[in-house]
Amino acid sequence: MIEGFSAEDVRAAEEPLLAAGVPLMERAAFGLAMRALAALRARGGVRGARVVVLAGRGNNGADAMLAGAHLAARGAAVSTILVAGSGVDHAVARLRSQGGRFLALQDADDPRAIEMCRTATLVLDGVLGTGSAANTGVRGNARTLMAQARGAIASAGAFVIAVDQPSGIDSTTGAVPDPQAVLPADETVTFGAAKAGLLCEPAATYAGTITVIDIGMGAQLTATAPVVRRLQVADVRAERLLRAPRASDHKYLRGVVGIIAGSAHYPGAAIMSCAAAQHAGVGMVRYFGPREAASQVIAANPQVVHAAGRVQAYVAGSGLPADHDSQAGADRELAAQYSASAAALALALGTASPVDLARLGLGEGAAPVPIVLDAGALTALPRNLPAHVVLTPHAGELASLLNQAGHPDVTRAGIEGAPLRFARMAHGIFGGTLLLKGSTTIIAGAGGVWSQNDGTAWLATAGAGDALAGIVGAVLAQNSSLIMTGRQDTGRIVALAAMIHGMSARFAAGLHPVADGQGGRIDPDPNLGRPITVPGLIECIPRAVAQLLSASPDNGGTIV
Ligand SMILES: NC(=O)C1=CN([C@@H]2O[C@H](COP(=O)(O)OP(=O)(O)OC[C@H]3O[C@@H](n4cnc5c(N)ncnc54)[C@H](O)[C@@H]3O)[C@@H](O)[C@H]2O)[C@@H](O)CC1
Numbered sequence: 001m002i003e004g005f006s007a008e009d010v011r012a013a014e015e016p017l018l019a020a021g022v023p024l025m026e027r028a029a030f031g032l033a034m035r036a037l038a039a040l041r042a043r044g045g046v047r048g049a050r051v052v053v054l055a056g057r058g059n060n061g062a063d064a065m066l067a068g069a070h071l072a073a074r075g076a077a078v079s080t081i082l083v084a085g086s087g088v089d090h091a092v093a094r095l096r097s098q099g100g101r102f103l104a105l106q107d108a109d110d111p112r113a114i115e116m117c118r119t120a121t122l123v124l125d126g127v128l129g130t131g132s133a134a135n136t137g138v139r140g141n142a143r144t145l146m147a148q149a150r151g152a153i154a155s156a157g158a159f160v161i162a163v164d165q166p167s168g169i170d171s172t173t174g175a176v177p178d179p180q181a182v183l184p185a186d187e188t189v190t191f192g193a194a195k196a197g198l199l200c201e202p203a204a205t206y207a208g209t210i211t212v213i214d215i216g217m218g219a220q221l222t223a224t225a226p227v228v229r230r231l232q233v234a235d236v237r238a239e240r241l242l243r244a245p246r247a248s249d250h251k252y253l254r255g256v257v258g259i260i261a262g263s264a265h266y267p268g269a270a271i272m273s274c275a276a277a278q279h280a281g282v283g284m285v286r287y288f289g290p291r292e293a294a295s296q297v298i299a300a301n302p303q304v305v306h307a308a309g310r311v312q313a314y315v316a317g318s319g320l321p322a323d324h325d326s327q328a329g330a331d332r333e334l335a336a337q338y339s340a341s342a343a344a345l346a347l348a349l350g351t352a353s354p355v356d357l358a359r360l361g362l363g364e365g366a367a368p369v370p371i372v373l374d375a376g377a378l379t380a381l382p383r384n385l386p387a388h389v390v391l392t393p394h395a396g397e398l399a400s401l402l403n404q405a406g407h408p409d410v411t412r413a414g415i416e417g418a419p420l421r422f423a424r425m426a427h428g429i430f431g432g433t434l435l436l437k438g439s440t441t442i443i444a445g446a447g448g449v450w451s452q453n454d455g456t457a458w459l460a461t462a463g464a465g466d467a468l469a470g471i472v473g474a475v476l477a478q479n480s481s482l483i484m485t486g487r488q489d490t491g492r493i494v495a496l497a498a499m500i501h502g503m504s505a506r507f508a509a510g511l512h513p514v515a516d517g518q519g520g521r522i523d524p525d526p527n528l529g530r531p532i533t534v535p536g537l538i539e540c541i542p543r544a545v546a547q548l549l550s551a552s553p554d555n556g557g558t559i560v
Pocket residue numbers: 014018024025026028056057058059060061063127128129130131132133134136137138139140142163164165191
């Protein structure tokens with residue numbers, strides 16, 4: 001599990017250690033230097049490599065310079081641009097004593113600074129860390145330099161390491177107030193604990209891979225709730241969030257999903273959602289829809305059952321248009337789908353009428369089960385939804401929901417610029433468990449906020465959301481009784497679904513982890529790979545599930 005804390009909480013955790021004389025900065029700088037050495041070794045070696053340190057006047061710059069001193073001691077040519085004209089004295093002195101050279105920036109347009117960047121092998125961005133008071137981005141000369149240096153550093157092909165965080169991001173929220181002046185990093189080496197902002201967009205895009213350096217303050221943070229968490233493969237295995245079927249299982253014990261999606265005019269979403277749910281390992285998928293749509297769904301997925309009846313979770317709304325009234329008025333099939341979706345929501349809320357129950361093929365006394373509300377089911381929502389009602393909007397759909405809820409100024413672009421903030425805001429208004437789709441998926445629920453980025457940008461393809469809804473439905477169905485009895489956090493299970501979806505996409509795109517030759521694994525750059533289609537993604541879901549199960553003690557498989 002990666003936990004992301006607020007800058008404030010990390011600073012509070014550091015305080016007693018600093019007061020006790022624990023050398024946090026030395027440890028941070030050493031850890032940073034080790035990562036920098038690894039990057040240099042992978043790029044032709046350390047001796048003679050040109051390292052440029054961008055150092056602000058605070059402790060972030062000091063970390064970068066102290067790491068620079070380690071690199072200089074091993075033969076790298078280290079040049080430091082003191083972007084505020086000066087830096088922490090003892091760090092300047094240490095680096096100077098190892099032969100480091102300095103440019104104290106007085107003129108933001110000093111051509112020598114850009115020239116240094118243009119020939120760099122490695123850049124350490126130590127302009128600003130958690131000490132940035134206001135959410136303004138980098139200011140002053142440093143701002144001008146950062147904006148100009150970006151192009152020069154990119155043209156040099158230099159490897160960029162952000163020290164603690166990319167300078168100018170908001171450490172806690174992930175906001176990037178001045179994107180033109182933020183240097184995109186290949187790796188962020190962060191100290192003590194991940195900062196929450198690194199796990200959230202848009203900052204996450206600038207952070208690259210995140211390495212947390214243990215500087216001995218873990219114990220100080222154990223009592224502090226993280227702002228965000230990220231589920232990892234090892235967590236799924238350790239917590240047994242997925243289980244392989246037992247010899248005694250029959251299909252009803254493995255979970256049944258009911259899918260209320262699509263129509264004869266819009267069958268694609270239903271086909272993909274049903275297929276995704278089935279590939280994620282449920283015992284059965286029931287399709288609730290008109291006969292003509294069902295025949296298309298079954299032609300594509302012969303195992304799907306077109307008969308109402310008991311399920312452990314519903315998925316409603318994928319492939320149904322959002323403008324209910326005009327659509328449903330003209331189309332009886334759509335009207336029937338909307339009312340089935342409303343009936344399933346009523347069942348989840350415990351307010352289903354006999355008519356609702358009959359529509360779902362259930363008898364009196366049927367118990368509430370979890371439900372996913374996607375696309376066309378995401379309108380006119382009641383408030384204070386229970387956690388087992390899962391909403392899966394993208395930014396545009398969330399903007400409409402918030403507009404309807406009395407926030408007319410919220411826009412899609414606004415949400416994309418601050419997904420953590422708006423996901424929490426929407427969760428505060430509607431309750432339930434909210435999954436906000438995007439390049440990083442944010443899940444806000446009663447148990448806290450999760451941020452998953454297991455996918456690839458190849459996922460930005462039509463139908464990927466329909467597959468996600470099916471996978472969420474499948475894992476909810478498999479965990480239905482745990483969720484409904486309060487023994488499992490819905491958000492954690494929804495984060496698992498986002499993870500399965502992302503991993504499947506990476507497999508489909510050819511982004512398989514590879515062995516590093518030392519018993520470890522290297523994840524390839526998620527921006528490489530190849531185009532995917534949603535059917536291709538769906539074919540890879542079993543492989544993702546297998547990987548998540550493989551090392552669990554009762555399964556004994558091998559890592560794929
Ligand atoms: N507290 C500690 O002992 C530790 C701190 N560490 C490092 O220290 C960093 C925090 O250091 P500081 O608190 O000194 O803060 P920073 O180094 O992040 O920045 C503070 C300096 O930047 C300037 N500044 C603030 N906002 C600015 C803006 N918007 N534009 C331009 N300049 C701005 C301020 O004048 C101040 O001098 C962490 O990110 C981490 O890198 C690590 O060494 C671990 C231990």
